[in-house]
Amino acid sequence: MNIAYAVILLGVLGALFGLVLAVASKIFEVKKDPREEAILGHLAGANCGGCGYPGCAGCAAAILAGDAPVSACAPAGPENAAAIAEIMGMAAPTGERQVAFVRCNGGTNAKKRFEYVGVKDCISATKVAAGPLECEFGCLGFGSCVAACQFGAMSIGPNGAAVVDPEKCTACMACAKACPRHLITSVPASKKVHVLCANQEKGKAAMSVCSNSCIGCGLCQKECKKDAIHVVNGVAVIDYDKCVGCKLCTKVCPRDAISPVATAEEKEKYKAIKKAQAEKTKAAAEAAAKAAAEAPKA
Amino acid sequence: MEQITNLLAITLGAVLANNFIFSQFLGICPFLGVSKKVDTAVGMGVAVTFVMGLASAITWLVNVLLVKLGLEYMQTVAFILVIASLVQFIEMFLQKAMPTLYTALGVYLPLITTNCAVLGVALLNIQNNYNFIESVVYGITGGLGFLLAIVLFASIRERLVFAEYPKAFEGFPIALITAGLMALAFMGFSGLKIW
Secondary structure (H helix, E strand, O other): OHHHHHHHHHHHHHHHHHHHHHHHHHHOOOOOOHHHHHHHHHOOOOOOOOOOOOHHHHHHHHHHHOOOOOOOOOOOHHHHHHHHHHHHOOOOOOOOOEEEEEOOOOHHHEOEOOOOOOOOOHHHHHHOOOOOEOOOOOOOOOOHHHHHOOOOOEEEOOOOOEEEOOOOOOOOOHHHHHOOOOOEEEEEOOOOOEEOOOOOOOHHHHHOOEOOOOOOOOHHHHHOOOOOEEEEOOEEEEOOOOOOOOOHHHHHOOOOOEEOOOOHHHHHHHHHHHHHHHHHHHHHHHHHHHHHHHHHHO | OHHHHHHHHHHHHHHHHOOOOOOOOOOHHHHHHOOOOHHHHHHHHHHHHHHHHHHHHHHHHHHHHHHHOOOHHHHHHHHHHHHHHHHHHHHHHHHHHOHHHHHHHOOHHHHHHHOHHHHHHHHHHHHOOOOHHHHHHHHHHHHHHHHHHHHHHHHHHHHHOOOOOOHHHOOHHHHHHHHHHHHHHHHHHHHHHHO
């Protein structure tokens, strides 16, 4: 009998409280924006906190409030970002995939001041007399970035400088934070032409430390038809918004400091084409001048 | 007169000598979790005080019913039911009436449900054979003790940001050490028990 009482009592209490709560939920109902729920549906739902907000619900609220971009959730991918943009009544983001890029091709081409035999770590190496390289901008090649990469996208290339595998890179830029020489930047994945040097010295000072250094001569800047490459602080910098990837700059660079590095053959070919073109324009100009000189007589 | 003296004794005991956090070690989770800022600590303290007072009253009435039916052994289950629904109710109420406090308390508001100080006060009321008024007073003053403790702790933690201590103590370790020292200090009030 006691058990029956217990069951009945708790049942009645539960039902009573349930009823009170049901009534209260109607009385104290807070109208929520239905879009928040819809946005939440398009987020990754892992509550990973990668967006910087407390959980996916926090992120959805921030997107709705306009504090976060519609693409705030990286794991959800561009399709979901587009869907959220639609919910918010905005145009879908057209942000291009970025990848990391190491602005140095020095490695074994760079001259060494001394042989570093300490801990195989770039930061440690820079602590010993400012590093073993003559070039104070170059990649040390001890692979601090390789260790920092969680995706296996970094490796030390054949000539001793770090290289990025753009297929594996997620542009998390952990490598950039690990690099004591600040050589790693993020570049659009679709662009193929990059400057392979960060040496800000000019002329002889840059030339003497490495066989691949940018000396700031400005030939590339003159050659570019799209005004997409400029010498800034003694080193060529590409404006990726303007670059169309024609590779003319790679062919005129006397230091092979722009990737993809043109072969000697390609360079000769381009030189020949340019020479022919120059002769042609010269001949045309002479012909025009001649015609102009003859014209008044007629 | 005797009644008032009795209530005063209960009050002093609940706030200082038998402080729920520092001498009974109940409700440690929100004490550590919501004590980073004095503002939210005050909000949490007030919410807990409110829930403890209300829970004391309702559980006392429920207990009368339980005693009548000879179901004292169901106390814990029944009290948890009461407290859980109460917290749900307060959550709804706060969301409507005080949205700022609601967002400030965040995840700790539903956590009051599992705050053992609330269940603790309900069970202690029965254990101490308090009548209805005594129970409500014990609940509210117990909550005030919680409020006092969490506000003091939060104000110390705010200042800790500027203090210098070894890096290994950053965050929770230094908070726990602080809480331990405060508990030691509150032990000094135990002499009031004779009153």
